[in-house]
Amino acid sequence: MNRLQKILTLVLTIVLLSGLAITHESHIVNALPSAEGEPENYVFLDVTYDPETKNYSLSGFSKDQLQQMGIPELQDVIWVILERFESLRLELGNAAVNLKADDKDLATINWDAESRDLIYGLLDSYGVKISDLSKERLETWLSKADIVLNVRNSPEISKPIVLDLSTLLMVDVNKEGKLSVEGFDTGVYLQPQVADIASSGGVTSATLCWSKGILNSMVNGNALPQVTLYQDGLQVVENALGLGLGDIGLFFKSQVGASVAFDGGTHETMECGQP
Amino acid sequence: MRRVIKVFLIIVGVIVLIYGVYFLMGRPAISLPTYHYTVPQGSPLYDLVRSTKSEKVTVILNTRGELKARDGTVDLINLRYTPRSFNNTVLLASEYLLPEDTQNTLAKIYKVVPLTKAVPGIIATFFYHVVRVRLTVEINAN
Numbered sequence: 001m002n003r004l005q006k007i008l009t010l011v012l013t014i015v016l017l018s019g020l021a022i023t024h025e026s027h028i029v030n031a032l033p034s035a036e037g038e039p040e041n042y043v044f045l046d047v048t049y050d051p052e053t054k055n056y057s058l059s060g061f062s063k064d065q066l067q068q069m070g071i072p073e074l075q076d077v078i079w080v081i082l083e084r085f086e087s088l089r090l091e092l093g094n095a096a097v098n099l100k101a102d103d104k105d106l107a108t109i110n111w112d113a114e115s116r117d118l119i120y121g122l123l124d125s126y127g128v129k130i131s132d133l134s135k136e137r138l139e140t141w142l143s144k145a146d147i148v149l150n151v152r153n154s155p156e157i158s159k160p161i162v163l164d165l166s167t168l169l170m171v172d173v174n175k176e177g178k179l180s181v182e183g184f185d186t187g188v189y190l191q192p193q194v195a196d197i198a199s200s201g202g203v204t205s206a207t208l209c210w211s212k213g214i215l216n217s218m219v220n221g222n223a224l225p226q227v228t229l230y231q232d233g234l235q236v237v238e239n240a241l242g243l244g245l246g247d248i249g250l251f252f253k254s255q256v257g258a259s260v261a262f263d264g265g266t267h268e269t270m271e272c273g274q275p
Numbered sequence: 276m277r278r279v280i281k282v283f284l285i286i287v288g289v290i291v292l293i294y295g296v297y298f299l300m301g302r303p304a305i306s307l308p309t310y311h312y313t314v315p316q317g318s319p320l321y322d323l324v325r326s327t328k329s330e331k332v333t334v335i336l337n338t339r340g341e342l343k344a345r346d347g348t349v350d351l352i353n354l355r356y357t358p359r360s361f362n363n364t365v366l367l368a369s370e371y372l373l374p375e376d377t378q379n380t381l382a383k384i385y386k387v388v389p390l391t392k393a394v395p396g397i398i399a400t401f402f403y404h405v406v407r408v409r410l411t412v413e414i415n416a417n
Binding site: 224 | 322323325326327328342344346349350351352353354355356357359360361363364366367370371
């Protein structure tokens with residue numbers, strides 16, 4: 001009997017130790033939240049223009065590529081303004097908007113949530129209707145914004161876009177497949193097959209976040225496995241399948257995510273880039 | 276009867292002892308023999324495997340929650356899962372991959388025995404927490 005007690009004690013000890021180890025392993029480590037109002041959404045847009053050849057480039061795309069995407073030719077009046085400057089830089093932050101011309105400060109507008117609310121009211125009075133939801137989302141973005149638009153006179157191709165967004169884009173898809181982003185109607189319709197795929201799987205919401213090589217996803221609020229892509233690995237796939245991804249290195253410097261709600265579903269949130 | 280109990284307890288004791296040693300070693304993944312697979316020409320995977328430096332792709336599943344594909348020593352893709360995310364994926368995939376009849380039958384079973392819905396998760400949990408194995412598949416293109 002003494003022996004039986006010893007075996008039972010050993011079994012219990014191992015079970016308890018296993019339980020402790022498992023509980024310890026399932027702890028979720030959350031990133032420290034940043035201070036409220038601190039810039040978290042960084043966007044860098046580079047534009048180059050050459051008044052002599054009337055060539056321009058945006059975020060690494062040439063004039064021809066931009067026109068293939070449906071971006072129209074710049075009007076003469078814009079060229080007249082542009083050729084007077086060597087560079088223009090617009091910095092949009094949570095506390096101020098700065099405009100620089102030829103590396104010299106041109107104007108600064110200090111703003112906060114209250115003053116931005118006045119701007120929304122002003123826009124309303126000029127007939128630009130912004131819904132309360134859109135105002136709320138706009139404020140979420142602007143209170144954490146660190147956006148730089150760099151426009152410079154140069155014949156070279158502009159630098160690629162840099163996106164490091166901690167706020168998820170809120171995307172809604174209605175029954176007809178109409179797409180709206182942050183409450184603004186884009187006028188774009190998803191192909192019927194995409195909406196069908198979502199409805200046949202009972203998907204009401206999907207959240208995706210790409211963070212410098214790590215892809216987190218959730219469907220209907222349920223987390224799916226985390227995928228890590230490597231630059232060398234993606235290059236192999238690109239070479240083999242010719243996906244036309246362009247500058248792959250750019251993907252591994254960016255963070256961007258979206259919360260998609262189908263047909264009135266709820267938006268889910270998640271931490272980007274967390275293991 | 277006492278003899279049966281004694282034999283049973285000895286077997287349990289040996290299992291507990293072996294598992295105890297395995298546990299104290301940090302529950303390392305037990306490697307299973309490597310499975311070799313040759314992709315025939317014309318397969319969608321063929322070009323992908325041929326375009327790698329080593330001309331072979333190694334897929335390694337570690338039931339500790341990792342599935343990775345490598346080209347020699349270069350990592351191509353890594354997928355990390357937990358028993359919960361594994362179960363979520365299986366349930367989502369079953370909505371798309373299983374025929375409607377099978378889905379209806381499963382829905383009936385889930386209604387009567389709700390625990391069956393968690394079976395893939397339970398299996399994944401066992402191999403994730405209790406006994407971990409490593410399965411390697413080497414994919415070559417001829």
